[in-house]
Amino acid sequence: MSGHSTFEPKHPALKWFESRLPLVGLIHSSFVAYPTPRNLNYWWTFGGILSLMLVVQILSGVVLVMHYTPHASMAFDSVEHIMRDVSYGWLLRYMHANGASMFFIAVYIHMFRGLYYGSYKAPREVLWILGCIIYLLMMATGFMGYVLPWGQMSFWGATVITNLFSAFPVVGPTIVEWLWGGFSVDNATLNRFFSLHYLLPFMIAGVVVLHVWALHVVGQNNPTGVEPKSEKDTVPFTPYATIKDGFGMVCFLIFFAWFLFYIPNYLGHADNYIPANPLVTPAHIVPEWYYLPFYAMLRSVPDKLGGVLTMFGAIIVLFFVPWLDTSKVRSARYRPLFKQFFWIWVVVCIGLGWLGSKPAEGGYVIAGRILTIWYFAHFLIILPLLGLFEKPKAVPASITEAVLGKSKGGAPASAGVAAPQTKG
Amino acid sequence: MQLEALEGRVDRGPRGRTPVSRERPSVGPGGRVGPPVTGMRGKETIVAATETAGTTRRDFLYIATGAMGAVGAAAAVWPFVSQLQPDASVLALSSTEVDLGQIQEGQIVTVKWRGKPVFVWNRTAADIEKAKATEISALIDPVARNANLPADAPATDQNRAAEGEGREKWLVVIGICTHLGCVPIGHMGEFDGWFCPCHGSEYDSAGRVRRGPAPENLAVPPYKFVSDTKISIG
Numbered sequence: 303m304s305g306h307s308t309f310e311p312k313h314p315a316l317k318w319f320e321s322r323l324p325l326v327g328l329i330h331s332s333f334v335a336y337p338t339p340r341n342l343n344y345w346w347t348f349g350g351i352l353s354l355m356l357v358v359q360i361l362s363g364v365v366l367v368m369h370y371t372p373h374a375s376m377a378f379d380s381v382e383h384i385m386r387d388v389s390y391g392w393l394l395r396y397m398h399a400n401g402a403s404m405f406f407i408a409v410y411i412h413m414f415r416g417l418y419y420g421s422y423k424a425p426r427e428v429l430w431i432l433g434c435i436i437y438l439l440m441m442a443t444g445f446m447g448y449v450l451p452w453g454q455m456s457f458w459g460a461t462v463i464t465n466l467f468s469a470f471p472v473v474g475p476t477i478v479e480w481l482w483g484g485f486s487v488d489n490a491t492l493n494r495f496f497s498l499h500y501l502l503p504f505m506i507a508g509v510v511v512l513h514v515w516a517l518h519v520v521g522q523n524n525p526t527g528v529e530p531k532s533e534k535d536t537v538p539f540t541p542y543a544t545i546k547d548g549f550g551m552v553c554f555l556i557f558f559a560w561f562l563f564y565i566p567n568y569l570g571h572a573d574n575y576i577p578a579n580p581l582v583t584p585a586h587i588v589p590e591w592y593y594l595p596f597y598a599m600l601r602s603v604p605d606k607l608g609g610v611l612t613m614f615g616a617i618i619v620l621f622f623v624p625w626l627d628t629s630k631v632r633s634a635r636y637r638p639l640f641k642q643f644f645w646i647w648v649v650v651c652i653g654l655g656w657l658g659s660k661p662a663e664g665g666y667v668i669a670g671r672i673l674t675i676w677y678f679a680h681f682l683i684i685l686p687l688l689g690l691f692e693k694p695k696a697v698p699a700s701i702t703e704a705v706l707g708k709s710k711g712g713a714p715a716s717a718g719v720a721a722p723q724t725k726g
Numbered sequence: 727m728q729l730e731a732l733e734g735r736v737d738r739g740p741r742g743r744t745p746v747s748r749e750r751p752s753v754g755p756g757g758r759v760g761p762p763v764t765g766m767r768g769k770e771t772i773v774a775a776t777e778t779a780g781t782t783r784r785d786f787l788y789i790a791t792g793a794m795g796a797v798g799a800a801a802a803v804w805p806f807v808s809q810l811q812p813d814a815s816v817l818a819l820s821s822t823e824v825d826l827g828q829i830q831e832g833q834i835v836t837v838k839w840r841g842k843p844v845f846v847w848n849r850t851a852a853d854i855e856k857a858k859a860t861e862i863s864a865l866i867d868p869v870a871r872n873a874n875l876p877a878d879a880p881a882t883d884q885n886r887a888a889e890g891e892g893r894e895k896w897l898v899v900i901g902i903c904t905h906l907g908c909v910p911i912g913h914m915g916e917f918d919g920w921f922c923p924c925h926g927s928e929y930d931s932a933g934r935v936r937r938g939p940a941p942e943n944l945a946v947p948p949y950k951f952v953s954d955t956k957i958s959i960g
Binding site: 362365369383387390 | 805806808809810811813814815816
């Protein structure tokens with residue numbers, strides 16, 4: 303879709319450079335001239351917001367490392383040192399900690415949008431899978447980052463999550479020892495998690511480049527799910543998408559700032575302000591909010607290995623969505639049944655998240671089992687069957703037709719020119 | 727969405743701007759309406775004038791938005807720069823006490839102050855004599871470099887050594903070569919002071935540079951006597 307650049311440099315120096323490395327042309331064709339569907343709504347601004355959040359996380363993280371000490375006996379104090387002594391250290395740490403949550407809020411909206419509008423369907427399967435890989439990397443990065451302050455939640459979160467791998471028969475205990483670099487979560491674990499926590503964001507950035515590349519090959523999906531057919535269906539990325547994305551980013555940053563400045567510890571746990579103690583587990587241990595649905599699934603299965611497989615399966619199944627959804631129609635707009643099942647599934651996900659924050663007892667466990675079954679049934683039963691039995695609504699012939707309606711398709715082109723200037 | 731659709735179809739004038747009528751009043755940044763711009767010097771002038779009338783307000787908005795964005799960006803960047811400065815825990819370690827009673831005649835003791843070495847030298851009478859005999863004109867750096875004295879104090883031995891009756895034997899200097907920051911070695915070199923192993927600068931028995939690439943005398947840190955046998959640096 304992007305093809306060869308139409309960018310033609312005027313300045314001789316730029317011409318010289320462009321004929322040797324067409325960098326400006328690449329930027330021009332990707333972010334200026336690139337045609338975007340004219341009907342994109344604000345749910346499409348979250349890709350840009352996610353890129354922004356990745357930059358915020360990398361910048362604040364690089365700066366935090368300048369003051370942090372990755373050692374079991376000093377890590378906790380060094381984080382407090384950042385909070386109390388370092389100039390604006392409190393701001394940078396809260397930015398990083400809340401930034402992680404904002405990153406996940408944005409990625410969940412981005413994923414729900416993709417699922418709602420069928421953005422994973424051909425020819426966008428690779429684009430979708432790359433997104434799933436980014437999500438997996440984000441989960442690993444977030445988890446390891448949460449270990450670094452070396453508070454009680456850090457320590458016991460690390461213990462529980464690494465112990466998941468002990469569920470695998472035969473090799474499990476060995477894997478766990480290798481993850482720990484010892485016989486319990488200790489300094490060696492902290493050091494390797496720190497190293498990987500610094501590495502993974504750059505791997506994410508690399509996969510993001512592939513993700514954007516794949517996007518620019520197949521083009522963006524849009525709320526109708528109909529591919530652009532003529533020039534009328536698209537507008538240039540700049541100024542239309544840049545301004546819209548920019549506005550979305552500003553609104554998102556206001557939301558972010560609200561957490562950052564008013565409730566910076568709302569999404570954290572008070573227990574993590576207690577230094578790690580390998581001899582005492584906190585009474586109520588929960589992961590960060592963005593893992594809660596998976597945590598609920600883990601606890602719903604009464605078998606150790608089964609629980610771990612269920613949890614990992616919940617993410618693995620996302621990779622296969624392009625083939626599990628058998629419907630030819632992309633957008634939920636024209637799929638009345640799918641639309642209802644989609645929202646039920648969203649409620650199921652939120653419900654699982656809520657259950658994950660509750661103690662694993664009584665009714666919570668039963669509810670968790672029902673919702674876990676529904677989660678998988680949505681992908682493995684409902685999606686394949688809907689494609690066969692659902693009767694979709696009429697899909698518009700083109701984006702322009704969907705936007706303007708059939709009758710208004712031929713709106714007068716001269717309206718702007720002839721309009722009298724009544725106001726200054 | 728419909729509006730947007732119509733916008734897309736508007737026939738753009740020169741430079742993509744909507745053409746406006748000639749008689750249109752010009753509008754200033756504050757929305758002030760000026761006298762109508764009419765053609766006085768031919769068609770070209772009119773085109774330019776109407777363009778100005780059509781662009782002024784938009785340009786103003788662009789500049790205002792850009793200025794706000796720049797202020798916001800600067801405010802966001804500031805914490806990232808500010809975090810580089812010495813933090814509160816570093817600033818708290820600002821003074822070091824040294825017990826002079828333990829330093830024998832002729833001995834140089836090195837203490838750490840703010841992470842830097844500070845030399846405290848109990849000089850012999852011969853060392854002092856030599857330093858006093860040196861003319862200011864023979865020095866590379868004629869200024870005392872003593873944080874306890876005015877910046878233009880001359881580099882006499884009196885201005886370099888400790889102040890007060892019977893205290894002139896004490897020389898307190900920061901043990902960092904003023905060339906590129908190495909720690910000079912004591913009791914070495916032609917001038918009986920310090921010799922820097924990195925690039926061969928030499929200092930005399932008042933810590934004044936006498937030879938080599940170093941441009942300045944060894945700096946005298948701020949210090950005071952808390953008792954006859956104890957100083958507090960910083």
